[in-house]
Amino acid sequence: MRNMGTESSRQLARRVKRNIFFLLVALTTIGFFGLIGPFLLTCFWGAVLAIIFFGVYRKLRVWLGGRDGLAAGLTTLLVVLFVLVPLALLTLALVEQAIAVYNDIQAGNFNTEIIFDFVDDNLPRVASALSEFGVSTDDLRTNLNETVGQAGQYAANWALAFGSGLLNTIIQFTLVIYLLYFFLVDGWKIERALVHTIPMGDNRERTLFARFALVARATLKGTLIVAFVQGAIGGIMFAFLGIPAALLWGVAMMLLALLPVGGSAIIWVPAAIIMFIQGDITSGIIIVVVGALIIGLVDNLLRPLLVGRDTQMPDYLVLISTLGGIAMFGLSGFVIGPTLAALFITVWEMMGRDYGGQRALMEGHTVQAPAVKGPPAAATPPPTSAVPDPPHQ
Structure with missing residues (x-):
């Protein structure tokens, strides 16, 4: 009985020490991120x-x-x-x-x-x-x-x-x-x-890092390329037509092109209407043709090719995550928003795969685990890791 009591006391002491240590880890982590908060972006x-x-x-x-x-x-x-x-x-x-x-x-x-x-x-x-x-x-x-x-x-x-x-x-x-x-x-x-x-399982962490790198790369490169091309075409068109502050309007079209809906048309459609009202029919037609066929074609072709396929997210989720990210983080949100959405989907897919099916089997049911678009849990570390190992010398 005395040995059992001594063992219980030791286990209790170990749990207390472990809890105190994890509390210290949490407090120091919160303090550190609070310290570097202004520089997190x-x-x-x-x-x-x-x-x-x-x-x-x-x-x-x-x-x-x-x-x-x-x-x-x-x-x-x-x-x-x-x-x-x-x-x-x-x-x-x-x-x-x-x-x-x-x-x-x-x-x-x-x-x-x-x-x-x-x-x-x-x-x-x-x-x-x-x-x-x-x-x-x-x-x-x-x-x-x-x-x-x-x-x-x-x-x-x-x-x-x-x-x-x-x-x-x-x-x-x-x-x-x-x-x-x-x-x-x-x-x-x-x-x-x-x-x-991080005590979460190495394969899960590698999958999350890989998904973060994939979505951040696709969103930044794809969205910026689409926005830059649309803004450049719009700005050059405005400058060719003699519209004042063509650079300002081009940058405005580029920034609005970051949004999956509306985009640069918020600028060039009113500009075309004003040209028609002023009697400059030729300029109005040029704006409509270039805006609808060239700028719109760039958005419809490049955005799904550069953003949608790599992020593996539906357009509506890209839209609301982009808008939410911009509202919360400013201009940086057009990358942070879709990245958080992709990590959200990945975490829930992991939970469904690793725990949802097991719970159903424990209850005597057979449920197929949801398909995960990322690499499987037992796979080797993905080659698209956030920062892969350097090549061997």
């Missing part, structure tokens, strides 16, 4: 860029005879020269045009009432139909003027905020580049350490 973008450009790093590493640091440095330099520098120049030009548009709005150079003038002069039946619903064109004029004024003020505030926060922006980009270098060099070690440390 910076870490996220450093990891995503490492995933995107890991193929370049791996080829350079082989070419340089396995010198990790030099290959990572060259990859980082290529990212700076071909991604960040053009992005910085584009942002500066965008700020200049945003301020110019605001000044034009303040000076009254934009006729924001042209559509309602056209309705009053040429479509009186539409005006009378609106009045039956308690809506007058005068009220719409007032609301439109307020909206345009607020949009101009927002553009000006954004430009001023960008200028005042330029130092913070430079610091954030510098940290992203710094983290990109070390994620390229040590990312595979970090992934291996996480897989071996």
